[in-house]
Amino acid sequence: MSLLLSSETALAFRVADLTLAEAGRHQIRLAENEMPGLMSLREEFGPTQPLKGARIAGSLHMTVQTAVLIETLVALGAKVRWASCNIFSTQDEAAAAVAVGPTGSVQSPAGVPVFAWKGETLEEYWWCTERIFDWSTEARAAGESWTGPNLILDDGSDATLLVHKGVEFERSGAVPATQPSDSHEYSVILDLLRTTVSATPTRWGVVAKELLGVTEETTTGVHRLYELAAAGNLLFPAINVNDSVTKSKFDNKYGIRHSLLDGLNRATDTLIGGKVVFVVGYGDVGKGAAEALRGQGARVIVSEIDPICALQAAMDGFQVARIESVIGQADIFVTTTGNKDVITVEHLLAMKHQAIVSNVGHFDNEIDMAGLESLAGVTKVEIKPQVHEWILPHGRSILILSEGRLMNLGNATGHPSFVMSNSFANQVLAQLELYVRAENYPVGVYVLPKHLDEKVARLHLNALGVELTQLTPEQASYIGVPIAGPYKVNHYRY
C-alpha cells in the first residue's frame, strides 16, 4: 500500500508521497477539460454556494474523474468525506491529490478526507465506509453538534446499506450473530456494526435522521433502493441518478462503445477486423458493443431473450442467433446482460481454440467462472495480469479477460472522463435537489426531473461544438412545450 492512513486527530488521510499527489493533480487538470458538465456547474453555482452547509458522505470509485466531482461539490460549498465503493478501483494518485487539495501540501493538506487506496481488504473497505459517517472532527471544528453527513452520494448502495443495517440492528436491539451461511463480506459488516453499535447504541438512528437523502449512481444500487422502498424500509429520500438519459445512455452505450475496444486491445492486441464476435444481449450496453465492433470491421452476431431488442438487432443488420447455433464460429465473446450463466462451461468447451471471452455486463457470474474453475483437468496460465489462458481438458484453450469480471474496468480504464462528466453532473444536480428543494422529495425513490436531464446534456454541447436551435414562441406554443424545455413526455424513449 503506497498510502498511509492518518490518525483521526486531524484530517483522515495523509499522503506518503507528494509525487503521487502531483501526478494526480496533473491528471485532474487534464480530466477537467474533458468534464465540461462539472466545470460548467462550478461556473454557474460557484458564486452562490448553494451547497453551503451540505455534508456529503461519498462512496464511489476514487478515480481521477471522481476527484473532479469531489472538487466540484466543494466548489459549490459542500463539505465532503469520501471512500471508494470497490476495493480495487481507487487510483492512488487521484486519492492523494484530492486529500492534499489543489493548494495544500502533504504537511498541510487542504483537501478532502479520503479513505481509499487500491487493494483494500474487505475489513479495510468497510472501515473506510464507516469513516465517511463520522463527522465529529468537522463538527468540533465548526462548533456544531451534528454526528454525520446530511447527504449520501452512493454507488452500489453500500453506504446506504450500512446506515439501514445499523438502524435495523439498533431497533432490534442487537447485531445478530454471524451465521455459517453468511458471506465473508456480510460477516465483516456485522463485525463492524457490532463495534459501532456497542460504542454508541443510537449512532445509526441519529445518522439516518440527519440525512436529507441519497443519490445513487448504479443499476444495482437503484435496485436495492426500490426494494427498500417497496418493503417500506427506506429511511430517507433517494434520487435514482442511474436512469437519467444522460447517465444510462452515456455509461451504457457510449461508454462501452469506447472502452470495449480499449479493453480488448490492451488485453490481447488481437485484430478485431474480420473476426466474428458474439455479443450476448442487445440492450444499451450490447448496442454500444455491437456498434464499436462493427466500426472495426468485425462481423457481429447477437443473442437476445427480449423479442423487441432482438428485432432491433435484426433491423440494425446483425445476425441474431442462440449461442449454441454459432459457438464454433466466434472468435470473441462479449457478455452484456446483467444476468448469470449466459456463457456456461458447456459453451466454453465448445469454443474455437484461443477464443477470447469477456464480460462488460455485470458480475463475474455472467460467465460461469465458478464452473470453469472447478472443471476437472483445466489449467490456468497467466499471460499477463487480467489475461488468462485456460487450457481445457480437450486440449484447446480459451482466453478469459479480467477473471470474467468487467473487462472495461479490468483491462481498460473504465469510462472516459467525458462520459463520467455526464453521470456526475447528474449527481451534482441530484445533490442540489435534495439539499435545496428537500420539500419536493418525501421519502421515496425519484428520477431527476426531465429538465435537469436536459440541463446535463446542455452543459456538454459547447465542448463538442454543438449549436442548439431555439424554439420561437410560436413554435413552442404550437407543439405545447416551454421554450426552455422540458421538450418530451416522460415516456419518450430517445
Added chain:
Amino acid sequence: MSLLLSSETALAFRVADLTLAEAGRHQIRLAENEMPGLMSLREEFGPTQPLKGARIAGSLHMTVQTAVLIETLVALGAKVRWASCNIFSTQDEAAAAVAVGPTGSVQSPAGVPVFAWKGETLEEYWWCTERIFDWSTEARAAGESWTGPNLILDDGSDATLLVHKGVEFERSGAVPATQPSDSHEYSVILDLLRTTVSATPTRWGVVAKELLGVTEETTTGVHRLYELAAAGNLLFPAINVNDSVTKSKFDNKYGIRHSLLDGLNRATDTLIGGKVVFVVGYGDVGKGAAEALRGQGARVIVSEIDPICALQAAMDGFQVARIESVIGQADIFVTTTGNKDVITVEHLLAMKHQAIVSNVGHFDNEIDMAGLESLAGVTKVEIKPQVHEWILPHGRSILILSEGRLMNLGNATGHPSFVMSNSFANQVLAQLELYVRAENYPVGVYVLPKHLDEKVARLHLNALGVELTQLTPEQASYIGVPIAGPYKVNHYRY
C-alpha cells in the same frame, strides 16, 4: 374516379372494374408475405374467432397493407366497415380487392364495405367517414338492433372526432352555425352533422354508447385523445397504439430510413452520395433519416432544439448546427420535427441553387409553404407531379417535393409492408384487448401492455431468421422476470 359508389340498398361499395380488383388481390398476396405479424395472428386466433361479434368501424389509409389488416380482422371473426383517413391515400386497387373479397366477384362481392377512393373531395371524405357508423344493413341482415359499430380503429382520430362532435351537439341541442373563422373542413363537418342530427337527434349518443372503445394509430390522434381525456370529455376507452415500441420505432425510425431514400430517388434521381444533407430534428424520424443518408455516403448535418437529442446526434458523429449557420452548404433539406416553420421563407431564399427541400415530419407547415406561395416574384414550375421547381425572385431556384407535405407518401409509397405489419399487429391486439378484456379498460387512454408489444416483435422474428434465446428458470429468477416476459420495466428506453 375509377370507383363507383353503390346505392345503400345492399353493400356500400361496388367496384366498376374487375381488373382493378384482380391487380389489388395480387398485391395483397405479395404483401401478406411481408406482413408476418398479421399472418401469424390469423394462424393463432383464426380457429377461435375471438372477434366474433365485433363490429369495427375503420378509418385508416385504404392501402394494400390495410387490406391485409382488414382481412385479418375478418379472419378473427369481426365484421368491418372501412373508410380512408386521407383524401389522397387510397390505393383504388386495394379498395376494390377488399370490397370484392378474396372469393367474391363484382356482381357478388364477398368482401367488406369500403368507402374510399383516391382523390375524394372533403364532402365525399366526411360522407365516407359517416358511412362507417351506419350499420343498419348489417343489423337488418343479422336481425339485430344495434345502430353502429362497437369498436373504432382510427388513424388521426377523425372517426372519433365525428362521434364526439355529434354527441356534443346533440347534448347542446343544436349543431352551431358555421362561423366565418371556421376552416372549410370544419364547415363540411358541421353540415354533415346538421343533416344526421336533424334526421336522428339521438344518433351519435347511441353510437357512442355502443362503443367499447377506439384504437388509435397516430401521434396526432393520440394527442387529441389525451386532450379529450384531460378535459373529461372522452366518451369511451382508447388504446394508444402509436406508443408501442414496435409501432413508433418501426414507423418512425425504420420506416423513414427506408422511404426517405425512396422518395428522394423517385422525385429527383439525384446522387445522394457526397451531398450535404441538413436534417431538421433528431427524434426517431430524424435518426432514421440520418442513418439512411449516411448509408448512402451523404454528409449529414442535424439541427435540434432538445439538448439530449442534440447530444445523441453529436455522439453518433453528426455535426449539429443551426440552419442559419450552414444553409449555404446543404444540397438537400429534410424536416422531421412535427413543428411548424422549421424552414422559413428566409431559409428558402438563402439556399443553394436547386437545393432539394422535403418534409417527412408532419404537415406542410413544417416548411413555410404559405409564405413561399405568397412571396412576390416567385414562379412555380412543375417538373413532374409532386416535384416543383420554385424560381425565386433572386434568380436561384429550389426544388420542393410533394408541395411540402410528407414526401415519403407523396413521392414514394409510404411505409413498406413489413413496417406496417408491426403497426397493424398492434392494432389487432388492441382491438382484441378492448373486445375481449373490456373490463380492464375503463374510460381513459392506455398504451398496450408491454407483453403485447413484445408479442408483436416476436411475431416478426421468424420471417427475419432471428433465433430468440430463452431464459432458464434460474436466470429468470435471478433477474426477476417471467421466462415469457415482459422483460423490461415500463420506462425502459430501448
Added chain:
Amino acid sequence: MSLLLSSETALAFRVADLTLAEAGRHQIRLAENEMPGLMSLREEFGPTQPLKGARIAGSLHMTVQTAVLIETLVALGAKVRWASCNIFSTQDEAAAAVAVGPTGSVQSPAGVPVFAWKGETLEEYWWCTERIFDWSTEARAAGESWTGPNLILDDGSDATLLVHKGVEFERSGAVPATQPSDSHEYSVILDLLRTTVSATPTRWGVVAKELLGVTEETTTGVHRLYELAAAGNLLFPAINVNDSVTKSKFDNKYGIRHSLLDGLNRATDTLIGGKVVFVVGYGDVGKGAAEALRGQGARVIVSEIDPICALQAAMDGFQVARIESVIGQADIFVTTTGNKDVITVEHLLAMKHQAIVSNVGHFDNEIDMAGLESLAGVTKVEIKPQVHEWILPHGRSILILSEGRLMNLGNATGHPSFVMSNSFANQVLAQLELYVRAENYPVGVYVLPKHLDEKVARLHLNALGVELTQLTPEQASYIGVPIAGPYKVNHYRY
C-alpha cells in the same frame, strides 16, 4: 414510337412533339446542375473552341445526361451526330430536346442530328448506327470533301465494330453470306454492310482513314478493343475511358450504391432493413452494393472467387459464403460479377418463397434465365413491368427483376447525373486528347494520363463543397511530385 424519322434531306431527326422537346430541355437544365464536370469544361474550353473541326460520331445511350455531354462537345466547337447504343435506353424527350437544340424549334431545329428512339428494332438500331457515319450533309454544307467523322465516342464498341467489319469485308472483297449459326443481330449487321459496301465499295476504308480514334466507355467495349489490338487489327487509336479512376469507381461503386436501392424500392417496395441479402461478387460493384444494403440495415452475405476480394469482404465485416451454404437464409439476391450462371436454376429452386433475384453485373446470363424459362412446370406472372413472379414447380415462387437484366437500368433510372458527369468529363478530355494531341497516340489502346483523371475529380469538388489542400513547393519536392500533380504512381490503387 412517338418520334418520326426525318428524310435525309436536312437534319436527320425531326421531332413530332414539341412538348416532348420542352420536357427534355427542362430535365437537361436540371441535369446541368448535377454535372459540374461537363459544365466546368464548357467554361474552361468554350472560349477557345479546341474541338473546332472535330466531327464526332457518338454511340451512347441517348439520355438526359448524354444530352448534356453532346451539348458540351458542341460548346467546345465540335460537330456531332448521335445514335443510342441500346435499343431500349433512349429517353425520347432527351433525344427530342437535343435534336431541336436549346434555341431551335421543331420547324427549325438548331441541334444535333440524333438517330435514336426508345424501342428500336435491331434493324432500326443498326440503321441508326450507320447514320452517324454519313456526314455528307455536313460536308456539303461546309463545302468540304470528307465522308465521315474524325472521332468516335463509343459505348460497347458497336460503332467501332461496324467500321472494323466494314473494312474487313471491303478488304476481303465481299460481305460473307449469313450462316445459320449467326445470331440474328449479326445477320442484321451483315445485311447492312452488304448494302453499304455494294453502294460504295470503299466506304468504310475511307471512314477508317479519316478517324483520329475512338474513346470507349465500357468494360465490354474496352475488352473488344484490346482484342483487336492484340490481334493487330485495330485500325485507329483508342482511349479506354472505362479504366479512369473517376469513371470506374464512380460508375461501379458509387453509382451502384445509389441505384441498387432505387431499383429494389421501385420494383418491390420491400423493406430492406433486417433482411438477409446475398451479394454475388465483391468487386467495385459488389462493394457499392454491400455498402448500400448495410446502410439500410440489411445483413449482407457475400460470395467471391478471388481470395483477395474475399478477404476484403471479411475485413469489412461481411460474412463470406458460398451460395449453397446460405441459400435458404437470403431474402434478396444481387449479382455483380460479369460472369455467367452465378445463380443457376438449382439455386433458384432452393430459395425462400418470394425471394427477390436481381442483377446489376452484366448480361442476363448472370442468372440462368434461359434455364428458368425452359424449366418444366414454371409459371411467369407479371406483377408490373420489369417485375415478374416465377411460380416454381414446387409451389414456392421467386421475384425476378428486369427479366434478369441490369435492374438498375430496368427498374431504376441508371446512374445519376453526378456519376455520369465524371464518366463524361473523361470522355470529353479523351476526345480532346485524340483531337488536339493526336501525335501522342499512335494506333493502340490507352488509358487517360493520370493528370487528366485527377482533373476530372478536381472539376467535381466545388459542387460538393470540397476544399482541396495545396502542396507547398517544399512538400512537393520532399515527396517528389509536381505541385499540380499527378500525385500518385500509376499502379496506385485508391
Added chain:
Amino acid sequence: MSLLLSSETALAFRVADLTLAEAGRHQIRLAENEMPGLMSLREEFGPTQPLKGARIAGSLHMTVQTAVLIETLVALGAKVRWASCNIFSTQDEAAAAVAVGPTGSVQSPAGVPVFAWKGETLEEYWWCTERIFDWSTEARAAGESWTGPNLILDDGSDATLLVHKGVEFERSGAVPATQPSDSHEYSVILDLLRTTVSATPTRWGVVAKELLGVTEETTTGVHRLYELAAAGNLLFPAINVNDSVTKSKFDNKYGIRHSLLDGLNRATDTLIGGKVVFVVGYGDVGKGAAEALRGQGARVIVSEIDPICALQAAMDGFQVARIESVIGQADIFVTTTGNKDVITVEHLLAMKHQAIVSNVGHFDNEIDMAGLESLAGVTKVEIKPQVHEWILPHGRSILILSEGRLMNLGNATGHPSFVMSNSFANQVLAQLELYVRAENYPVGVYVLPKHLDEKVARLHLNALGVELTQLTPEQASYIGVPIAGPYKVNHYRY
C-alpha cells in the same frame, strides 16, 4: 538494457534472463494462432525444405510477430541472422525467445542469432546490422567458404544500404571523411564501414556477389531501391513486398483502423465519440483512420491534396477541408501523409486547448516538431511516457503523442499479428521466389506476381471462416481466367 550481448565465439546473442525468454515463447505461441498465413506456409513447405541452403540476413523490428516469421523461415530450411531495423522497436522477450529457440535453453541456445534489444544507441544499431552479414561462424560450422548471407529480408533498406555503401566505398578506394553537414547517423555508418573496409578491403564486394537479392517491406525502403535501380546502382534483384495488395492494404488500411484507436486510448483515455477529428490525408492509411474514428462516433474532417482521393472522401460522406478552415473545431489531429510539415507550428498555435496531435504517417516531421521545440516560450510537460503536454506561449496547451513519431508504434503496439501474417507471408513467398526461381529475377525491382498475392489472401481465409467460391470451367472460360487465378488484370484497384 536487460539483454547482454554475447561474445562472438559462439552464438551472437545470449539471454540473461530465462523468464524473459519464457514470456516471449508464450506470446509467440499466442501469436501463431493469429498468423495463419505463416503457419500454413510451414505446413505446406515444411516437408520439402525449399529454403534449405538459404542464408537470410534479416533487418526488421524484432517483435513477437517477427519471431513467428523467423521461425517460419527456419521451418522451411533457412539459416537466419537477425537485427532490428529500429533502435526502439525490439521486444526483448521476443528477441530472447528466438535466440533461445523453442527447444533450447539459456545455456544451450537452439535458436537464431539475434542482435537486437530495446533502446540501442545508433552505434549499437549499426553494429548489430553489420553482425547479420558476418556468417563466418556458420561457415566454419558447415565447413563452407561463404562470407555472408545469400538473401536479405529488409525493412527500410538499412541492411541493403550498408552493402551498397560498402561496395561503393570499396570501389572508390576509401571511405570518405565525415563532413560537418553529415547527420550523426551517417557519421556512425561511415565509422563502421571504415573499420570493416580497413579490416577486409573486399568484404562488401564479396557479400554483394553472394546475394541472390533482397525482399523489402516498406514504402521508404522500396523508394530507395527504385532510386538505386533508376541510377543503375542496384547490385542485386529486389522484390517490393510493400506493394502487394495483401501487404499494403492490410498494413495501411486495416492495420491503422485497428491501432489508431488503440494508440489514442492508451495515450489519452479520451472519449472519441462526439469529437471532431481532423485526418490529414485520405490514402489507405487515412481511409483506415477515418473509418475507425467514424466507427467510434467521431465526426471526421479530412484534408487532401489529390483531387481523386478528396472526391473519394466526399463520396464516403466526410467533410473535406483545408486545415486552416477548421482548425479551431478539431479535438484530435491525425496525420497520415508521408509528407513533411502537414501540421506546422502556426497550426499548433491555432488549435483548441488540449487538442491531441498524433502521427500515423511517417517520420516525426509530418508535424513540425523541430519548429515546436525551438518556439520561444514553450514548455513541455511529460504526462506519461510518449504523451507530452506542450504549454504554448499563449497559454493554451496541446498534447503530442510519441514525440510526433508514429503513435501506433509509440503509444500502441503496432500492427496486430493477423495484419503482420499477411505482410510476412508475402515476405516468405518473396524469399522463396528469389531463392528457388532466381532465374526469373535479373537485377531489378519486382512486385510479387498476382497469383502469390492471391495465395497470401487465400492462406488467411479459413481462420476467418470465409468460404471461397470456385469458378466452374465454363465460367472461367467465359471471363478468360484460370480457375485457380490470377483473377484480375495487374492494374485492378481492389
